[in-house]
Amino acid sequence: DQQVKQNSPSLSVQEGRISILNCDYTNSMFDYFLWYKKYPAEGPTFLISISSIKDKNEDGRFTVFLNKSAKHLSLHIVPSQPGDSAVYFCAASEISGTYKYIFGTGTRLKVLA
Amino acid sequence: NAGVMQNPRHLVRRRGQEARLRCSPMKGHSHVYWYRQLPEEGLKFMVYLQKENIIDESGMPKERFSAEFPKEGPSILRIQQVVRGDSAAYFCASSLSGTGNTEAFFGQGTRLTVV
Numbered sequence: 001d002q003q004v005k006q007n008s009p010s011l012s013v014q015e016g017r018i019s020i021l022n023c024d025y026t027n028s029m030f031d032y033f034l035w036y037k038k039y040p041a042e043g044p045t046f047l048i049s050i051s052s053i054k055d056k057n058e059d060g061r062f063t064v065f066l067n068k069s070a071k072h073l074s075l076h077i078v079p080s081q082p083g084d085s086a087v088y089f090c091a092a093s094e095i096s097g098t099y100k101y102i103f104g105t106g107t108r109l110k111v112l113a
Numbered sequence: 114n115a116g117v118m119q120n121p122r123h124l125v126r127r128r129g130q131e132a133r134l135r136c137s138p139m140k141g142h143s144h145v146y147w148y149r150q151l152p153e154e155g156l157k158f159m160v161y162l163q164k165e166n167i168i169d170e171s172g173m174p175k176e177r178f179s180a181e182f183p184k185e186g187p188s189i190l191r192i193q194q195v196v197r198g199d200s201a202a203y204f205c206a207s208s209l210s211g212t213g214n215t216e217a218f219f220g221q222g223t224r225l226t227v228v
Binding site for chain 1: 115117120146148154155156159161162169170171204206216218219220221222224
């Protein structure tokens with residue numbers, strides 16, 4: 001049972017344009033969401049997070065949007081840069097629960113120069 | 114401030130041998146998590162430990178796998194009698210707090226290959 005889903009395995013975007021990565025979840029108990037970026041042969045690197053009391057969180061070129069009613073979140077990267085090419089994982093957890101992230105299967109972003 | 118350190122980075126074991134994976138959390142972090150990533154899949158939670166305690170091991174296979182985080186020294190993930198299906202990347206993460214609303218920092222992983 002995949003509680004966190006990233007339905008697009010890959011995405012290609014031109015440099016300078018917006019990248020939009022999507023994530024859906026099924027567990028209504030999730031109330032904290034994160035995005036991680038992962039380069040080959042490295043560990044995931046934290047990018048940005050959002051709690052369920054917010055619908056938007058912004059950090060530089062990265063913005064995460066949360067739609068609780070749709071159980072959907074998205075990561076916007078603008079402008080996209082070639083160095084953003086990586087696999088992006090969405091993760092979710094319950095604030096009141098043990099610290100256990102449930103990860104999606106990832107979306108491979110390729111930013112074309 | 115060093116990040117999460119995992120060693121070895123690469124580990125090759127023959128079927129039936131034991132694999133020991135080590136993880137030193139970030140300085141000041143007392144919460145450690147192990148995840149496994151199979152090829153072309155996401156990261157799957159295995160176990161959550163605090164110093165000397167296993168808090169949540171719901172993702173650990175029932176047999177051959179064990180984890181510890183002693184009072185002194187790194188956390189160890191131990192796989193006995195490895196099989197080919199154990200080949201994966203194993204990631205350790207640590208956090209300052211055990212509540213669900215703080216980010217965890219990951220190590221670079223140990224890539225286990227069972228031949």
